[in-house]
Amino acid sequence: MSEVKQLQGEEEGGEGGEEGQTAERRRSKTMSRKEMARDLRRRRLAGQVDPEEGELLKTIDSQRPRTRADCVNGPRPCLFVSCKHNLYLDVNPETGSIKLNFPDKEIQELEHTCALDVAEKGGITLEEVGEIMNLTRERIRQVETRGLMKLREATEAEPPISARKP
Numbered sequence: 013m014s015e016v017k018q019l020q021g022e023e024e025g026g027e028g029g030e031e032g033q034t035a036e037r038r039r040s041k042t043m044s045r046k047e048m049a050r051d052l053r054r055r056r057l058a059g060q061v062d063p064e065e066g067e068l069l070k071t072i073d074s075q076r077p078r079t080r081a082d083c084v085n086g087p088r089p090c091l092f093v094s095c096k097h098n099l100y101l102d103v104n105p106e107t108g109s110i111k112l113n114f115p116d117k118e119i120q121e122l123e124h125t126c127a128l129d130v131a132e133k134g135g136i137t138l139e140e141v142g143e144i145m146n147l148t149r150e151r152i153r154q155v156e157t158r159g160l161m162k163l164r165e166a167t168e169a170e171p172p173i174s175a176r177k178p
Contacts, residue, residue: 038114038115038116039115040111040112040113040114040115040146041111041112041115042109042110042111042112043109043110043111043112044107044108044109045107045108045109045110048110072092076092076095077092077095080128083095083126083128084128088125088126088129089119089120089122089125090125090126091119093119095126097126097127097128098125098126098127099113099122099124099125099126099127099130099144099145100112100113100114100119100122100125101113113145113146114146123144124144130144138152138153138156
């Protein structure tokens with residue numbers, strides 16, 4: 013359901029409609045690097061940049077886990093959203109754009125924040141993965157199929173172990 017349809021539904025029937033119905037998920041939101049830089053410039057010109065921000069970032073960076081062993085028993089929800097395993101946002105390495113996977117939630121509201129924690133849990137259904145990733149079950153199935161196809165192609169391209177030279 014699009015955000016517009018969702019908002020129209022909220023105006024007409026209130027939030028969530030009848031009790032017991034689950035609320036619709038909001039689509040993820042992507043912000044370009046240019047948009048973020050423009051916003052930072054506006055804040056700096058308006059004098060809205062916190063002078064303590066630099067010190068805070070240095071402190072956070074010194075506490076940031078560097079390996080899985082450092083974070084496996086760390087506090088949850090994991091507040092290090094810049095980690096590539098954090099589920100709150102994704103950063104496109106080519107464009108630098110940021111995709112907020114849960115634009116309507118704060119990180120403290122998420123049940124799972126680390127993909128590695130979810131992987132350690134073991135096998136879960138497509139529905140559960142979709143809920144964790146804020147995607148539909150069908151989209152998760154498509155991603156799974158695509159990943160399996162890539163693995164199959166990679167293993168077919170390698171020669172068998174018996175044919176390799178020692």
